[in-house]
Amino acid sequence: MVFFALFFAFFFLTCSGLLVCALFRSQPHVSQARPRVSILVPARNEAHHIERCLQSLARLSYPPELLEILIGDDASTDDTAAVVQAFIADKPPFRLVRIGHPVGSARGKSNAIAQLCRQATADYFLLTDADMQLPPDWVQHMLGAAEAPAHGRPVGVVTGSTVAHGNLFGRLQGLDWLFGLSVIRVLSDGGLPVTAVGNNMLVTRAAYDSIGGYETLAFQITEDLQLFACIVQAGWGYRNLWHGHVLGISAPQPTVRCLLEQRKRWMRGTTRLPWYLSGLFGLYGVFYMVLFFPPWVAWPLTPLLYGAKVLLQTLYLWISLRQVGRHESLGVLLLYEFYLAGMSLLVLGYTLWPGHIRWKERRYAWAEV
Template sequence: MIWVFYVAVVLALIILATDLTLIISWRWNFKSHHFDRGTYPQVSILVAARNEEKNIESCLRGLLSVDYPKEKIEILVGNDDSTDNTLVIARALAEEDNRIKVFDIKTVLGQARGKANVLAHLANQARGEFYFISDADTRVQRGWIKNLLYAVHQNVGMISGVTAVAGKSLWARLQNMEWLNALGMLKVVTDFNVPVTGIGNNMMITREAYEKVGGYENIPFSIVEDFQLTRAMLAEGFKVINLIDVQVLATTKAVSELKGIFNQRKRWMHGALKIPVILKLILIAQALVLPAGLALFFYDFTLAISFLLLKISLRTTFTFFIYKKVKQKINFDAVLLYDLYVSLLSVMTLLYFVIPVKVDWKGRKY
């Protein structure tokens, strides 16, 4: 079985080379995309909300406080058949501030379903030149609108910000590290002109690009609606940009239950199957750290420990670059447990993905 050892060595080298490539690419090919427009165009913020009574008020108050001329903003909230007080709370806030407009969505447009259907309805009501999309459980920075707009230049159709997971527990910190590392890898690949996807809880799309593809109602439905819209825009020749900067940082809550994690990851897997090969290889390499380390351990303890320490050092370096951009501090307990967390979660997600059960998302089955 000596071949297992050689396979593990090759795999370990590939994993380390992947991390080193990410670090070098971040340092030498990071693109900021900052073009000050000097003007303030009309913008529309679209928020799809389903059973978000615990989050909708803080989300909307955060959007109302962004640093942008009040007369140039409208916030369109689409209630997606909520069974709680989401609609009541949203309407009460609309009474306080006329920038908020609330729509109770009851009909289906074209091929759109769920969140995509709500966004399709809101886009049809929007008056802005640019559509900003935020989830109802997300909080954005005051400079969110301006700094996404600063990245707009010729033929850009979609720009995504960066999202972090809020929370002090180890579980939340591990999710946060996972999100930021994933978005960091997405940034590296996109900066090499291999665009992958926008991030649907923190992104801006131009009205021109959205109308060119026909809107959500005219593209094939997918439970990863942001990925599907990205594919449609790329097919029409529009550019997609991913930003990582504290000014476009949004925060979301950690998923508290394992079942919720698995449903979230199963939904993401539907998009992951269609991502570029280079990003698939990077993600696979990250998921195989623990198997490679265990295989080396049974043949050469010193080599296994050296591999794991070097892996942690390289990944921590990459993580540090990302955290520095969004002005967060690295938690070293999460650093030490991160590779174990990712490896176990990847295996369990893959098993859950192949089980023939539907994705349960926001109380709906897909």
């Protein structure tokens, strides 16, 4: 019993520490400089989502003459290219780029980004996905975070925040985005580099060139995690922002099957995450095993411990939502606990089940990514 008492003490101290750290965040900083920027949007089979993304980019408050918006059609088999061409016909900052054969060792999305970077002419690359919607002053705030050094080093990569929207299933996915990215933000603020998210990211040309670009890197399916790790290893600083001015809204996965495919790809990336993040998520998962297997814990304590965990989790989500200017009902915040437990089991089982990783109608073997 001493071991389990120590486990729960450590668990709740860790969760309380994360909650306290989440209360503190850096204030938004708007860049006063107005450099030219390249916004890069790799797209494959995104005909249903991409116009929403392009509309948000067209509403950016940054001077249009300083924007270069490159949309990379990565061999789409649907009407993605036609939708893009119709939208950008009278919009000079936008340009459609046809993604060609792989360059170097790049494949899939990393190849699309590599080719867009070769076409880009600015010194700042802002990356997003075709299913994202960005706020009007996104560019100024991302640039502002790159101006001053971070952790004693010039900033090479900046990550914004992301949630999802839609029906109840989509809102629960949004809380999942929020929970994970908020933990990453807390660790990053404490000087522990974790990762960046490729749907809402700034990379300086100098940092990107210093690692040779995607064409020189061994292929990985989680290309954003790889890019972040290589840039930090090359000596560049990083920032993870957490406020509404850099909040991207992602389209949720429409079905459980699609969500499992996405998470299986993400699970491949978790094998390369730093030990402190893997340890935190592992601790969270072990909590259920320790709590719900008597006689490890005396039954009268089980509801109390479980209730304390849900309370801390709900407070953490509520604070994180408020900081990015979002709101959610108490019922949905409480429902997230059951979504999290159920999806965690499904994702673990789906990942362990033999089979390829399917991503944008392409198949990858686990060993090659």
